[in-house]
Amino acid sequence: MYRKTFYLLLITALVHVVSCTTTPVTGTRSFILIPFSQEVQLGQEAYRDFLSKEKANINKDPKINEMVSRITKNLAMKSDMPNLKWQTTVINSKEANAFCLPGGKMVVYTGILPLCKNEAGLAAVIGHEMAHAVARHGAQRMTQQLVLNLGLSVASVSFQNSKYRDLIIASLGAGSTVGILLPYSRDNEYEADEIGTIYMARAGYDPNEAVNLWKRFASMGGSQQPEFLSTHPYSQNRAQRLSSLMPRAMAEYKKSPKYGLGSNL
Ligand SMILES: [Zn+2]
16 A cells, blocks of 8 residues: 555656756746647647637737737747747737737737737737746646546547536636636746746837836726736736836846837827
């Protein structure tokens, strides 16, 4: 009996050692059981599925699309995964929301644009979302689900597995599209703030606008509260953590202050 427990612990420890990955920018280590290729494939499948359902709502405004793809390209080039097939689709919606699926597939809802106010504000949102993919937060959350649902093996995580389909989509980061509210942990959010702010600064956008953007979000109360805040809760701690990032972000920004706040939205 003890022998069995010992071997089980040993195997768990070994799996932990081989599955630990280090997150760029923050250097934190995380436990991930999902292979990167599987995570990217799931993200692509969920994205294709989402876009086919939202086909009629895809925004075609050339000015907005040009700005969104410029920001995506600028941030991706300065990210730690420049070779991912990064893509952002703009969806016409009153919802003030945005999300990123593993593999770099992002969605920005037009409802969030007035809150972003300018290109740098939008770069803060896209940078933050991009950071969730680079830090592999979706795969971390799926690993937690694997541990919680002991019957679910790594191989069974697929869209053919209809029983877990919505849970997989929510774990990937697009829970709002299937009606499951699954916010990232506070640590994941801090980490995405940190990585995203550094990326926007490296790309030449004024990182102070990230702080201003979150203040604008937070100042909207009650029924006005943007959807984005239900999955990205804003707190005093978060504001302080963001402000404390500024010296490091400004040092990056000063190397190439290319866009400042950029164009207005
Ligand atoms: Zn987030």
